[in-house]
Amino acid sequence: MIRLKSVAKDYKTRKNNVRAVDDVNLDIADGEIFGVVGYSGAGKSTLIRMFNGLELPTEGTVEVDDLFISQIRGSKLRKARQQIGMIFQHFNLLWSRTVYDNIAFPLEIAGVRGEKRRFRVNELIRLVGLEGKEDAYPSELSGGQKQRVGIARALANNPKVLLCDEATSALDPQTTDEVLELLLDINRRLNLTIIVITHEMHVIRKICNRVAVMEAGRVVELGDVIEVFQHPKESVTKRFVRQVTESDETEELIHMLLENYSEGKLVKLLFVGGKATQPIISQVAQDNKVLLNILHGNLTQTQNGAYGTLYIQIQGEESQVDATITRLRELEIETEVIEG
Ligand SMILES: Nc1ncnc2c1ncn2[C@@H]1O[C@H](COP(=O)(O)OP(=O)(O)O)[C@@H](O)[C@H]1O
Ligand SMILES: [Mg+2]
Numbered sequence: 001m002i003r004l005k006s007v008a009k010d011y012k013t014r015k016n017n018v019r020a021v022d023d024v025n026l027d028i029a030d031g032e033i034f035g036v037v038g039y040s041g042a043g044k045s046t047l048i049r050m051f052n053g054l055e056l057p058t059e060g061t062v063e064v065d066d067l068f069i070s071q072i073r074g075s076k077l078r079k080a081r082q083q084i085g086m087i088f089q090h091f092n093l094l095w096s097r098t099v100y101d102n103i104a105f106p107l108e109i110a111g112v113r114g115e116k117r118r119f120r121v122n123e124l125i126r127l128v129g130l131e132g133k134e135d136a137y138p139s140e141l142s143g144g145q146k147q148r149v150g151i152a153r154a155l156a157n158n159p160k161v162l163l164c165d166e167a168t169s170a171l172d173p174q175t176t177d178e179v180l181e182l183l184l185d186i187n188r189r190l191n192l193t194i195i196v197i198t199h200e201m202h203v204i205r206k207i208c209n210r211v212a213v214m215e216a217g218r219v220v221e222l223g224d225v226i227e228v229f230q231h232p233k234e235s236v237t238k239r240f241v242r243q244v245t246e247s248d249e250t251e252e253l254i255h256m257l258l259e260n261y262s263e264g265k266l267v268k269l270l271f272v273g274g275k276a277t278q279p280i281i282s283q284v285a286q287d288n289k290v291l292l293n294i295l296h297g298n299l300t301q302t303q304n305g306a307y308g309t310l311y312i313q314i315q316g317e318e319s320q321v322d323a324t325i326t327r328l329r330e331l332e333i334e335t336e337v338i339e340g
Contacts, residue, residue: 002028007060020046022217031191035204038214044197048163052084053077085154089166091146093138100134106156124152144175161193180206201243213237226304230272264315270334288324290316
C-alpha cells in the first residue's frame with residue numbers, strides 16, 4: 001500500500017521557485033497497476049522519484065508499506081529502496097557489462113553471492129525472455145531487449161513495487177506492446193504493484209486499472225481507467241482520451257458517412273465496459289423491425305472491459321427508428337444521432 005498525503009515539491013533555481021508537484025494525495029493498493037498521465041513538464045517524473053526517495057517532498061509525506069520514505073535517510077532508506085524497483089525511458093544500463101552482469105549488479109550490491117546469485121540471475125533472464133542473450137552487451141540489443149534487461153535488473157531483489165518512468169517512450173508501437181504485455185504478466189505472476197508514468201494514453205488503456213491525470217503539478221482527475229475514458233471531465237483528460245479513441249479522420253469519416261448513407265438515421269454508439277456489442281445490436285434491430293448497418297467501429301480493450309464507438313445506420317419506418325434509439329438508450333448505451 002502506497003500513500004501520498006499533501007505532497008508538494010519545490011525546486012529553487014537562481015531566478016525563481018518552481019512548484020513541480022502541488023498538493024498530491026494518492027492511495028495505491030497492493031497489486032494495482034496505477035497510471036499517471038500528463039504532458040511534458042506536468043511533474044510526473046518528480047512525483048515518481050519521491051516514491052523511492054530519489055527526491056524528497058518539500059511538503060507532505062510518502063508512505064510505502066508502512067515506511068515513511070519521505071522521513072527516513074541513510075541505510076534505512078537504502079534498505080527500503082530494495083523494495084522499490086525502477087525502470088527508465090533510456091534504460092540506464094551499464095554499457096561495459098553484459099546482460100548477465102547488468103542483471104547481477106543489484107544482487108552484488110545487496111551481497112548475494114555464488115550459486116544463489118547465479119540461480120537468481122538465470123531465473124530473471126527466463127522471466128523477461130532473454131535466454132541466449134546472457135553474454136551480449138547492451139549495444140548489441142534492440143530497444144525492447146534493453147528494456148527487458150532494465151526490468152530484470154529492477155526485479156532482482158524481489159521488490160514489492162515497480163516504478164516505470166516513460167519506460168516505453170523510446171520504443172516503437174509493437175515493441176511497446178510487447179513490453180507492456182511483459183509488465184502485465186509480471187504483475188499477475190508476482191502480484192507486483194506497478195506505477196506507470198507516461199504521456200501516452202495507449203499505455204494507460206492497455207495495462208492500468210486506475211489513472212491519475214497530472215497538469216501543472218496537480219492531479220486534476222483520478223479514477224478507474226474505463227470510467228475516465230467514458231466521462232473525462234477536464235479538458236486535458238479529454239485530449240488524452242482522444243489520443244486513443246478518435247483519430248484525426250473522425251470528422252472526415254462522419255462527413256463521408258452522411259453523404260453516402262442518407263437514408264434513415266446515422267447514429268454513434270458509445271460502448272463502455274462488459275456489454276457484448278453484437279448480440280445487443282442484432283436483438284434491438286429484430287425487436288424493432290429495422291435494418292441496422294454497421295458502418296465503422298473502433299473498439300478497444302481496457303483492463304476493465306471494452307470501450308469504443310460504433311457508427312451505425314438505422315433504416316425503417318420513422319417511428320420504428322426512433323423506438324430503436326430509445327431502446328438503445330434504455331440499455332445504457334450512449335446513443336448520439338448525427339445530423340447533417
Ligand atoms: N532538478 C530540477 N530543478 C529545477 N526544476 C526542475 C527540476 N526537475 C524538474 N524541474 C521542473 O519541474 C517541472 C516538472 O518536471 P518533471 O517532473 O520532469 O515533469 P514531467 O516528468 O511530467 O515531464 C518542470 O517545470 C521542470 O522544469
Ligand atoms: Mg518525465
